[in-house]
Amino acid sequence: EADIYQTPRYLVIGTGKKITLECSQTMGHDKMYWYQQDPGMELHLIHYSYGVNSTEKGDLSSESTVSRIRTEHFPLTLESARPSHTSQYLCASSRDKDFTDTQYFGPGTRLTVL
Amino acid sequence: AQSVTQPDIHITVSEGASLELRCNYSYGATPYLFWYVQSPGQGLQLLLKYFSGDTLVQGIKGFEAEFKRSQSSFNLRKPSVHWSDAAEYFCAVSEADKLIFGTGTRLQVFP
Numbered sequence: 001e002a003d004i005y006q007t008p009r010y011l012v013i014g015t016g017k018k019i020t021l022e023c024s025q026t027m028g029h030d031k032m033y034w035y036q037q038d039p040g041m042e043l044h045l046i047h048y049s050y051g052v053n054s055t056e057k058g059d060l061s062s063e064s065t066v067s068r069i070r071t072e073h074f075p076l077t078l079e080s081a082r083p084s085h086t087s088q089y090l091c092a093s094s095r096d097k098d099f100t101d102t103q104y105f106g107p108g109t110r111l112t113v114l
Numbered sequence: 115a116q117s118v119t120q121p122d123i124h125i126t127v128s129e130g131a132s133l134e135l136r137c138n139y140s141y142g143a144t145p146y147l148f149w150y151v152q153s154p155g156q157g158l159q160l161l162l163k164y165f166s167g168d169t170l171v172q173g174i175k176g177f178e179a180e181f182k183r184s185q186s187s188f189n190l191r192k193p194s195v196h197w198s199d200a201a202e203y204f205c206a207v208s209e210a211d212k213l214i215f216g217t218g219t220r221l222q223v224f225p
Contacts, residue, residue, distance in 0.1 A: 042214075
């Protein structure tokens with residue numbers, strides 16, 4: 001059973017608001033990821049981290065930012081939410097630093113920007 | 115760049131029937147391949163993965179997948195589907211620093 005948590009699970013917010021999506025894992029994994037998932041579409045990697053103080057952009061351009069101050073915590077922030085940010089955001093972690101290791105996913109945050 | 119194609123957007127089967135979900139990839143070298151399942155309201159869970167060796171891979175929940183290099187395929191199979199298998203299934207291939215996912219196949223199971 002994977003121990004990776006995301007809050008909130010659902011968020012409805014108005015345009016222009018600043019939001020932070022939380023992601024925490026208790027497995028001591030070094031690598032963490034954020035994916036964006038739209039209905040009927042593939043998951044797109046938007047950010048990842050190899051460990052503390054490491055952040056990298058994924059293959060899908062995103063206006064969001066991330067930080068990794070602690071191993072277990074990898075929050076994603078949108079400074080000014082827009083309707084185009086409406087999507088599901090999935091956080092994941094893995095033990096090893098390459099993509100061959102199993103990624104464990106959180107339950108996701110479904111964001112709606114009005 | 116690598117890509118993953120899941121040709122079937124939606125599949126419906128009866129409980130107890132066999133299942134095959136298709137996945138095709140494009141990659142020059144030997145790929146690292148994965149199948150994930152996403153139940154409603156949940157994150158993704160790994161079913162199985164292939165790196166090398168035996169081309170028939172066994173996974174959790176009674177699933178298996180076969181890697182066929184000649185067909186660039188990695189199809190997921192289950193001999194007898196249970197109602198609890200209703201979910202979205204994603205095939206993925208590893209490319210350098212990331213996983214490339216297909217668009218998913220939604221499985222519906224009728225009693």
